[in-house]
Structure formats: structure tokens, C-alpha cells
Amino acid sequence: MTDPSPVQPDGEITLTVDGHVAVIHISRPNKLNSFTIPMVEQLESHLAVIDDSEDVRAVIVTSAGDRAFSAGADIKAFSQLSATRMWSTWIRRGHALFDKLAGLRQPSIAAIDGNAFGGGLELALACDIRVMATDAKVGLSELGIGTLPGWGGTARLQKTVGVARAKRMIFTSLMVDAETALNWGLVTDLAERPDVVAKAREIAEQIATRAPIALQMTKQIIDGQSGEGLRLTLEALGSAASSATDDFVEGVTAFRSKRPPQFSGSFDDPGPRDVLHG
């Protein structure tokens, strides 16, 4: 039995890649996985690795099975700083970090296997899909400590649950339970706490069987402005049809051959191809 790794007082965020799925683990067990600057730095470098990878097709973000998914930014740390230092080390940097997560080519799934408060819920909101433990609660608690959700959660919550529910949650630091989160569309799936990561993994593996380039285009279209969606759709299909990504050829060929497609994610530009007649 190996000794558990020593608890890092400043917390630790690790990255493991298994096949086409990357898993980001947040661990600061004695402080409810609250974020320190070293953890922000580690997450920055992990996202850069994922962004550069051609193998990673889906990302899971989860805690290391601790009591909480994350209780947000380390209140004790940022509240000791001057306003200038707070802006540069916490607000601007954290906001950019969660934008980077939300903007990844690869879809991400938050496995909310514990309570998620403040920046912890903002982290989950920066992911595309959220799976939540049936006994967890989530909320943007920042107004309760005299600040506001500073890492993108205000805008993302409104986009996810609508204006009225976002106002109800943020203005009153409402902690919603799993059933409410599911009913409000804040999460897409519920699971018993020990099964949350497995559920997220199941979704990630399904995503990993899709054609990567078509998937990335779809993510960009959904995340684009609604009015922008049609133009992006036409543009994306136009570029795919004209240069016929290998995956598009493979998808049509596999369909015609009645076998599962094997997508490669490659994109060479052979010029127009007649993909419908072999």
C-alpha cells in the first residue's frame, strides 16, 4: 500500500491523459479544494498541454474525490492583497484562465463530485457539460463575501440557466441542490457521488468517437453569438465540403460500408473530392 502523496498546503492540480481523454484533478483537501495561485499556474500549463495535443479529444475536470469539488478562490489569500495585486494576480489571471478552458477546441466535462461554490462553480460553468453528484450543492457565493463572480461565472450562469434564475442565484448566493440544478439546466446528468467521474468518463468516451474537426466546428458554432450561428454553420460546412476533411470522407465511407467510422482528425487539403460516390 503506497503512502498517499503528501498534502500540498498550496494545493495541486494534476493532468493525466488516457487515450483520447484528459483528466484534470483538483486537490487541496484541507481547504475544500479552494484555488491558490500555484494551482492557477498549474491549470494554466495543463490547458496549454491539452490545447497543443492532437490526441486529446475530451477533457474531464474533477476533484480528487475530496469533500468538495471546489470552494472557489482562496479567500484568505486574495483578501490580503492590495487592490492592484488582487487585479493582476487574481481577477485578470483567473478570468483569462477560465476563458481558456471554455475556449478549448476539445469539449470539457465538469464532474462535480462535491459542493462547488464561487470560483468552483465558475470552473464548472467554463466546462461544456456538467455531471453533478446527487448530494452536492452549487452556487455563486461571491456577493456573500463582498465581491462578485470574477472568473466569468456571472455571464456563463445567465447563458446557462437564464436571466431570472441567474439573478436569483447570484443576488442571494443561493446554493441549489442537484435536482434543482438538473431542472434548471445547470447540469445535464446526475449520479451518486462515487459514480460521477465514471459518468463523466462515459460521456467523454462517446465524444472521443466523433469526428474531431466537425466536433470542434460545432462547439465553436454553439459558443458563437446566436445570430452568428447560421453564418458559422455555412462557413464551417463550406470549408469542410470544399476540402473534404479525411474524417468527412471516412464518415461517409463508413456509413456506406455499414461499419463504425475510425476518425483520425487529419485535415489535408486535396481540393474538391466526390465523397458521395467513392
Ligand SMILES: CCCCCCCCCCCCC[C@H](O)CC(=O)SCCNC(=O)CCNC(=O)[C@H](O)C(C)(C)COP(=O)(O)OP(=O)(O)OC[C@H]1O[C@@H](n2cnc3c(N)ncnc32)[C@H](O)[C@@H]1OP(=O)(O)O
Ligand atoms: C466590487 C467588488 C470589489 C471586491 C474586490 C475583490 C475581488 C477579488 C476577486 C478574486 C477573484 C474572483 C474569483 C471568484 O469569482 C471569487 C471566489 O471564488 S471567492 C470564494 C467563493 N467561495 C465561497 O464563498 C465559499 C467559502 N467557504 C464556505 O462558505 C464554507 O467553507 C463552506 C463551503 C460553506 C463549507 O463550510 P464547512 O463545511 O463548515 O467547512 P469550513 O468552512 O470549515 O471549511 C473547511 C476549511 O476550508 C477552508 N475554506 C473553505 N472555503 C475556502 C475558500 N474559498 N478559501 C480559503 N479557504 C477556504 C475553511 O477556511 C476551512 O479551513 P480551516 O478553517 O479548517 O483552516
